[in-house]
Amino acid sequence: MLRLFDSATGEVRELTFRDPGRASMYVCGPTVSGLPHLGHGRFSLVWDVVRRWLTWHGLEVTYVSNITDIDDKIITRAKEEGRSEEDVVTEFEGEWWIAMDALGIERPDVAPHATAYVDQMVALLERLLSLDIAYVTSDGVYFDVSRVPDYGLLAGQPLESLRAGARVEANDDKRSPLDFALWKLAKPGEPQWAAPFGAGRPGWHTECVVMSLDILGDGFDLHAGGLDLKFPHHENERAQAVAAGDTFARHWGHNGYVMVGNEKMSKSLNNFTSLTDLLAETDQRAYRLLVLRSHYRSPVDVTKATITDAERGLERLDAFARRFEDAITIGDGFLRAADYNFDGASKELVDAVTRRVDDDLDTPGALALLFDAVSTANAWADGAQRDEARELAHTVAVLFGAMGLSLSTTSDDVDDATRALVEARDAARRERNWNEADRLRDELVNNGWIVEDASGETVVRRAKR
RNA sequence: GGCGGCGUGGCCGAGCGGUUAGGCAGGGGCCUGCAAAGCCCCGUACUCCGGUUCGAAUCCGGACGCCGCCUCCA
The missing domain is CATH 1.20.120.640 (Anticodon-binding domain of a subclass of class I aminoacyl-tRNA synthetases)
Known part of the structure; x- marks a missing residue:
C-alpha cells in the first residue's frame, strides 16, 4: 500500500484509512478569479495520480475538491471590469474545468462551492465565539491562535517562533498578528450574507474546514494541496477543526512548487503562467509527463525546454x-x-x-x-x-x-491532398523511382508531416511544433 | 532573526554506503533503395574543503552558492 510523506509528522508513513477499503481525499481547489495557472495544474495532476493509484490498489476513493467562489480577488476583478461577481465566477470556473479535462484529470466526486456553505460556516463561527476562541473586532471575526495548543504543527515551528517572524501589520484590533480572519464585515456594495455578528463574507480558511467535514466526516484520510497552503491555510483550517473538537484529517500531503526560471511562481512576483495557454500550445499530456518525471515534493521547472523534452518523450x-x-x-x-x-x-x-x-x-x-x-x-x-x-x-x-497517461495509437487525420502525395510516393517507390519518391517525401516534410515507411508503405503523422 | 529545502554528466531528473537510474540532445554501428522508427554501443557526472569507513554522490563537520516558508498564493 501507498506510503506518503505526512506534513504533520514530517515523515513518510503508510496511508491508513478510517474505513477499510475506502479512501477519502480532500484537495484544496482554486479560487476562480482568473485563468488557471501552472501551479493549479501541478497540484491537480499530483493528487489525481494519487487518487488513481489508490483506485489501482482496489480502494473505493471519494475525492472532494472545492471551488472558492467568494473572495477578495473575485470582488476586485468584478469591480475593475465592471461586472458582477457571479459573472467572473462563472467564466473562470468554466475555464477551470476546461483545463482540468484537457489535463486528463478525473472530475471530483464532489466539488463544493463555498457560497453554498455559508450557513454552516456561520454556525462554526458562533461555536468558536461561544468558546471564546474567536473574537469580534471592528472589521470582522478573528481566530485566537493562542487557544490551540499545538498551533504550528504543520508549519513545523512553535507559536512563539512564528510570532517572532510575523510581520507587523498596520491594522488593527487583532490580539496577535497571527490571528486570522474568519469573517469579513461587508463594505457597501460588496457581496454579503447575514450573520449574528454582522453581515459579511467568510474568510478563506473557514470554508475548507466546513466543506471537508460535511462531505467526508471527521477523521477523513488525506487532506492535500500545494506546499504554499501548508502554512498558514492548512494550519488555520486545522486550528479551527481542532478547536471545535474534531480530529480533522488523518494525513496531510503537500506537493512542491512550480518554478519558472528558478524562481517560485507566485502572485506577488507576478510571474504566473497560464495553464490555459500552456495547454493550447503543447501536447496536453506533456505537463502530466513532466510532473510524473519529477518527484511530487520537489520543485518542477516549467520552461519551453522542459516541456519540449516531455513532448519528445511522448513521441517515443x-x-x-x-x-x-x-x-x-x-x-x-x-x-x-x-x-x-x-x-x-x-x-x-x-x-x-x-x-x-x-x-x-x-x-x-x-x-x-x-x-x-x-x-x-x-x-x-x-x-x-x-x-x-x-x-x-x-x-x-x-x-x-x-497513472493517467494515455498513449496514442491513432494516426492524425490526413487530408486529400496529402493522401494523394502519399499514394504518388508509394507508386514511385513500387517503380523504384527513388528520385521521385524522395521528392514527394520532401514535399510532405515541408508540409509539416513526419514520414515513415512502415512495412513498405508510406505512413505520415503530424510533426510537433 | 526563526524554520526548511537544494547544489548530480550538454540539458532535465532519480539516487539514501559498494553492482546500469531514466528521458532529451550528441557520437558510432545495425536495419533501410536512402531516410524515419526501432535495436546495440559510447560520454563515465555528483559545488568546494576536511572527517568517519576497507569503501561515500550517498553519513558527519565546515565553506560557498541558490531557493522557499514565517504576508496573498496551488
Missing part, C-alpha cells in the same frame, strides 16, 4: 504504442490492478513499478522502469519474440494508464 511512447496498436487498447478512466492477470516479465514490471510508486510516489523511478520496458519490448519485437513483446507492451500501457 506514441511510436511504441503505434507499433503495438492492437495490444494497447485499455480504455479510459480508472484502472484497477485486480482486473488484470500479469505474469512473467509483465508481473515483474508491475511489481517493480508498484514498489516505486508506493514509496512516497516515486513516479520518476517508475517511469525509468517503464521506459526500460519500452526498449525491451521493442527489442523483442525486432527479434522473434512477437507475442512476449505484445504482452509487455500491453502492461506498459496499462501502467501508464494507471
Whole structure:
C-alpha cells in the first residue's frame, strides 16, 4: 500500500484509512478569479495520480475538491471590469474545468462551492465565539491562535517562533498578528450574507474546514494541496477543526512548487503562467509527463525546454504504442490492478513499478522502469519474440494508464491532398523511382508531416511544433 | 532573526554506503533503395574543503552558492 510523506509528522508513513477499503481525499481547489495557472495544474495532476493509484490498489476513493467562489480577488476583478461577481465566477470556473479535462484529470466526486456553505460556516463561527476562541473586532471575526495548543504543527515551528517572524501589520484590533480572519464585515456594495455578528463574507480558511467535514466526516484520510497552503491555510483550517473538537484529517500531503526560471511562481512576483495557454500550445499530456518525471515534493521547472523534452518523450511512447496498436487498447478512466492477470516479465514490471510508486510516489523511478520496458519490448519485437513483446507492451500501457497517461495509437487525420502525395510516393517507390519518391517525401516534410515507411508503405503523422 | 529545502554528466531528473537510474540532445554501428522508427554501443557526472569507513554522490563537520516558508498564493 501507498506510503506518503505526512506534513504533520514530517515523515513518510503508510496511508491508513478510517474505513477499510475506502479512501477519502480532500484537495484544496482554486479560487476562480482568473485563468488557471501552472501551479493549479501541478497540484491537480499530483493528487489525481494519487487518487488513481489508490483506485489501482482496489480502494473505493471519494475525492472532494472545492471551488472558492467568494473572495477578495473575485470582488476586485468584478469591480475593475465592471461586472458582477457571479459573472467572473462563472467564466473562470468554466475555464477551470476546461483545463482540468484537457489535463486528463478525473472530475471530483464532489466539488463544493463555498457560497453554498455559508450557513454552516456561520454556525462554526458562533461555536468558536461561544468558546471564546474567536473574537469580534471592528472589521470582522478573528481566530485566537493562542487557544490551540499545538498551533504550528504543520508549519513545523512553535507559536512563539512564528510570532517572532510575523510581520507587523498596520491594522488593527487583532490580539496577535497571527490571528486570522474568519469573517469579513461587508463594505457597501460588496457581496454579503447575514450573520449574528454582522453581515459579511467568510474568510478563506473557514470554508475548507466546513466543506471537508460535511462531505467526508471527521477523521477523513488525506487532506492535500500545494506546499504554499501548508502554512498558514492548512494550519488555520486545522486550528479551527481542532478547536471545535474534531480530529480533522488523518494525513496531510503537500506537493512542491512550480518554478519558472528558478524562481517560485507566485502572485506577488507576478510571474504566473497560464495553464490555459500552456495547454493550447503543447501536447496536453506533456505537463502530466513532466510532473510524473519529477518527484511530487520537489520543485518542477516549467520552461519551453522542459516541456519540449516531455513532448519528445511522448513521441517515443506514441511510436511504441503505434507499433503495438492492437495490444494497447485499455480504455479510459480508472484502472484497477485486480482486473488484470500479469505474469512473467509483465508481473515483474508491475511489481517493480508498484514498489516505486508506493514509496512516497516515486513516479520518476517508475517511469525509468517503464521506459526500460519500452526498449525491451521493442527489442523483442525486432527479434522473434512477437507475442512476449505484445504482452509487455500491453502492461506498459496499462501502467501508464494507471497513472493517467494515455498513449496514442491513432494516426492524425490526413487530408486529400496529402493522401494523394502519399499514394504518388508509394507508386514511385513500387517503380523504384527513388528520385521521385524522395521528392514527394520532401514535399510532405515541408508540409509539416513526419514520414515513415512502415512495412513498405508510406505512413505520415503530424510533426510537433 | 526563526524554520526548511537544494547544489548530480550538454540539458532535465532519480539516487539514501559498494553492482546500469531514466528521458532529451550528441557520437558510432545495425536495419533501410536512402531516410524515419526501432535495436546495440559510447560520454563515465555528483559545488568546494576536511572527517568517519576497507569503501561515500550517498553519513558527519565546515565553506560557498541558490531557493522557499514565517504576508496573498496551488
